[in-house]
Amino acid sequence: MINVAIAGYGNLGRAAERLVKVQPDMELYGIFSRRSELDTDAKVFSLDSVAEHADKVDVLLLCVGSATDIPEHAAKLAKLVNTVDTYDNHAHIPDHVKAMNEAAASGGNLAVVSTGWDPGLFSLNRVLGAAVLPEPTQTTFWGDGVSQGHSDALRRIEGVRRAVQYTLPADEAVEAALAGNGGQTGPQAHKRSCYIVADEADHARIEQEIVSMPDYFEPYDTTVTFISDEEFEANHTGLPHGGRVITTSELAGGQAIEFRLQLASNPDFTAAVQVACARAAVRMNADGRTGAVTILEIPPYLLAAESLDELIAGI
Amino acid sequence: MINVAIAGYGNLGRAAERLVKVQPDMELYGIFSRRSELDTDAKVFSLDSVAEHADKVDVLLLCVGSATDIPEHAAKLAKLVNTVDTYDNHAHIPDHVKAMNEAAASGGNLAVVSTGWDPGLFSLNRVLGAAVLPEPTQTTFWGDGVSQGHSDALRRIEGVRRAVQYTLPADEAVEAALAGNGGQTGPQAHKRSCYIVADEADHARIEQEIVSMPDYFEPYDTTVTFISDEEFEANHTGLPHGGRVITTSELAGGQAIEFRLQLASNPDFTAAVQVACARAAVRMNADGRTGAVTILEIPPYLLAAESLDELIAGI
Numbered sequence: 001m002i003n004v005a006i007a008g009y010g011n012l013g014r015a016a017e018r019l020v021k022v023q024p025d026m027e028l029y030g031i032f033s034r035r036s037e038l039d040t041d042a043k044v045f046s047l048d049s050v051a052e053h054a055d056k057v058d059v060l061l062l063c064v065g066s067a068t069d070i071p072e073h074a075a076k077l078a079k080l081v082n083t084v085d086t087y088d089n090h091a092h093i094p095d096h097v098k099a100m101n102e103a104a105a106s107g108g109n110l111a112v113v114s115t116g117w118d119p120g121l122f123s124l125n126r127v128l129g130a131a132v133l134p135e136p137t138q139t140t141f142w143g144d145g146v147s148q149g150h151s152d153a154l155r156r157i158e159g160v161r162r163a164v165q166y167t168l169p170a171d172e173a174v175e176a177a178l179a180g181n182g183g184q185t186g187p188q189a190h191k192r193s194c195y196i197v198a199d200e201a202d203h204a205r206i207e208q209e210i211v212s213m214p215d216y217f218e219p220y221d222t223t224v225t226f227i228s229d230e231e232f233e234a235n236h237t238g239l240p241h242g243g244r245v246i247t248t249s250e251l252a253g254g255q256a257i258e259f260r261l262q263l264a265s266n267p268d269f270t271a272a273v274q275v276a277c278a279r280a281a282v283r284m285n286a287d288g289r290t291g292a293v294t295i296l297e298i299p300p301y302l303l304a305a306e307s308l309d310e311l312i313a314g315i
Numbered sequence: 316m317i318n319v320a321i322a323g324y325g326n327l328g329r330a331a332e333r334l335v336k337v338q339p340d341m342e343l344y345g346i347f348s349r350r351s352e353l354d355t356d357a358k359v360f361s362l363d364s365v366a367e368h369a370d371k372v373d374v375l376l377l378c379v380g381s382a383t384d385i386p387e388h389a390a391k392l393a394k395l396v397n398t399v400d401t402y403d404n405h406a407h408i409p410d411h412v413k414a415m416n417e418a419a420a421s422g423g424n425l426a427v428v429s430t431g432w433d434p435g436l437f438s439l440n441r442v443l444g445a446a447v448l449p450e451p452t453q454t455t456f457w458g459d460g461v462s463q464g465h466s467d468a469l470r471r472i473e474g475v476r477r478a479v480q481y482t483l484p485a486d487e488a489v490e491a492a493l494a495g496n497g498g499q500t501g502p503q504a505h506k507r508s509c510y511i512v513a514d515e516a517d518h519a520r521i522e523q524e525i526v527s528m529p530d531y532f533e534p535y536d537t538t539v540t541f542i543s544d545e546e547f548e549a550n551h552t553g554l555p556h557g558g559r560v561i562t563t564s565e566l567a568g569g570q571a572i573e574f575r576l577q578l579a580s581n582p583d584f585t586a587a588v589q590v591a592c593a594r595a596a597v598r599m600n601a602d603g604r605t606g607a608v609t610i611l612e613i614p615p616y617l618l619a620a621e622s623l624d625e626l627i628a629g630i
Contacts, residue, residue: 131618142500252581301611303446315438
């Protein structure tokens with residue numbers, strides 16, 4: 001059994017806890033947190049005490065934020081144990097790989113970095129699609145799903161009591177991409193749909209502020225729907241997301257590769273990929289590999305609980 | 316530059332030839348064939364002479380049939396050079412892996428086996444989907460596409476002059492799978508659509524023979540359309556195919572992973588995967604790996620022409 005520990009207990013950490021418990025080959029060692037009281041029946045340890053437990057933990061899932069926690073803590077932890085993180089700041093991933101590579105290697109550990117779905121399974125499918133189809137045209141669509149950043153922007157408008165923003169792929173752009181005319185980005189490829197709870201007297205002004213907000217909404221086909229508090233509570237408190245990567249090639253005469261995710265819960269799915277990568281981290285490290293790796297470097301069979309022979313029998 | 320040679324010059328070999336020529340990091344060494352006259356400007360060598368060229372060939376694409384050629388020739392060739400094959404007899408893949416593993420290892424070579432799309436990219440996505448989603452329900456749909464075996468069965472009916480059979484996924488089964496109610500197979504999940512050229516006097520009898528043919532058509536929702544020779548020539552001589560792998564999980568609360576291919580030409584796409592795997596074969600062998608591997612064992616970045624650093628920068 002693989003002893004898995006979790007650092008951080010927000011949406012991602014709680015999802016990881018549920019998922020580790022249902023794996024046939026994993027046991028939950030405990031949760032490392034800055035808080036001492038967590039609503040869990042798992043063992044809880046201080047985030048400062050990882051070093052004391054390192055010899056009993058096979059892999060630590062870093063379920064902490066990409067904005068400040070990963071840059072501050074991840075490398076220190078990778079010196080102590082094998083880690084899997086979901087660092088998602090695309091522009092800084094090369095620097096993150098470098099920092100984690102040095103830290104993990106110095107401790108004889110393996111760090112799987114920037115897993116999840118994007119970066120993660122989407123990255124993998126972009127690489128696969130482009131490797132297979134010559135001179136590829138590639139388009140990534142996000143949605144249907146909640147954008148946290150855009151929802152925050154809505155909530156900063158005066159008079160908005162509750163708000164959520166769904167990003168939707170534009171149907172015409174998806175069809176064009178599948179037909180070989182891809183490459184759309186941003187407002188060409190996506191629409192924005194906002195659900196707002198606010199006093200009726202403010203509706204007209206709020207809608208005007210939203211659709212004229214530069215960068216966030218103004219360039220997009222944006223719809224605003226005002227709903228009641230009850231409807232918001234009933235239908236708009238989840239964190240669904242999803243998207244697709246479409247690769248086509250003129251040189252390959254209209255072939256299309258599409259990878260699509262429909263995620264009922266964004267953090268649950270991110271955690272699911274992270275848990276599968278934990279298995280690979282332990283196996284690769286046991287095989288002598290140290291430093292940092294992305295999902296692009298993991299032989300896929302190492303993600304599965306089954307043996308390679310079992311997988312090949314069902315290939 | 317990677318020196319790539321091709322064994323066999325049917326649909327698959329010709330597609331591989333075109334694709335090798337457009338790769339930035341490959342050169343076509345030549346084509347090994349049982350025939351001495353081929354309609355190509357590449358160098359042509361006898362299939363019996365691979366040993367004489369082995370030190371100049373980095374990898375040999377085995378573009379020969381799975382029924383008899385691969386079982387007869389593949390292991391002998393894998394002793395001489397790195398190989399990539401598209402052996403697609405699912406039930407016998409474990410035996411094929413074993414035979415190729417022994418042969419390739421004895422020659423210090425690497426054999427990538429059973430690549431293409433199914434087995435191949437579909438196998439990879441079945442493993443990825445099941446590794447990520449706990450207690451997965453998984454459904455593979457084939458089509459829209461030409462089934463060679465079923466087209467052959469049509470052509471054996473008396474009076475049929477030309478015939479093609481398209482396999483189509485049943486829309487209801489696809490929707491059910493995406494909604495988490497997957498697991499359909501065979502006639503539950505697929506329809507069959509036949510296009511036939513025949514004398515009008517034979518139409519009624521031929522249609523009756525088709526829809527009552529056991530196993531092939533009788534259990535399926537089968538439609539038969541009689542068309543003219545001209546229409547057949549204009550619209551039904553290609554080899555399109557495709558399909559999708561859908562994975563869902565109740566434990567992950569309605570998450571869905573879908574991998575979908577729309578292939579304008581089945582052999583062209585199979586060759587495209589084979590060519591990408593050729594890159595991995597050479598790199599893994601240069602790194603000391605010998606024996607046989609499936610696509611499940613290849614770190615995905617080895618399939619791409621770009622360096623790992625370039626790929627990570629675009630992750």
